Amino acid sequence: MNTTDIILICTNAPILLVALYAGYYFSTFGKELRVFSGFLFLSVLIQFPSSILSFFYTNNMPLLHLYTLLGGLILILFYRTLLQNYLPDKTLKYGAGLYVLFILIDSLFIENVFTFNTIGLTVEAVIIVILALSSFLILMNEHTAFNNKKLLKGITWINSGLFIYFTSNLLLYYFGDYLVHQSVSISSFKIIWMLHSLFLITMYLFFFVGLWKASKN
16 A cells, blocks of 8 residues: 555545544534534545445445535535625525535536536535635634634634635646546546645644634633
């Protein structure tokens, strides 16, 4: 087993640890972090079956389509909760509905559920990057609106993790279908997904720091 394989396998560890941490402190979280915790719990429920299927060389793309639908929806609802005092409530409420409709149409009629959903992932990444940037701008100018400074620090770390991950993987999502189906060497493919795994681990490290800062006494 080489370094690349080890990193790909170890990607599951931070996902599980952060989800367990969120579960332990869930009762102490406010609405924002409770909604976000739903994303962490979903990640565990999707990631581990996906890894098992991959280990047995079984197509796990349907799980990716499901994760794109539900994960993106939860993150939009997280930002809706976070930015409810700064954006019209209907903006992200209807936006979440349109997102779900688009992903369903994409998975059912455009991109087969057994293939890499390039369009859906790209749309999700663009939306989260826009929301993350908007949150940076709003939170930087509205610190006094948050009475809970711990929450503000925690949210900043979480938002940074989301921004780094989805920005870094935007090109990977966009060219994902080509990488999966065209003549890319196995070694090159593993290196690309190793980088994806490193970005994923980085994101969950940011999540852990964010939850820790928001939950510590």
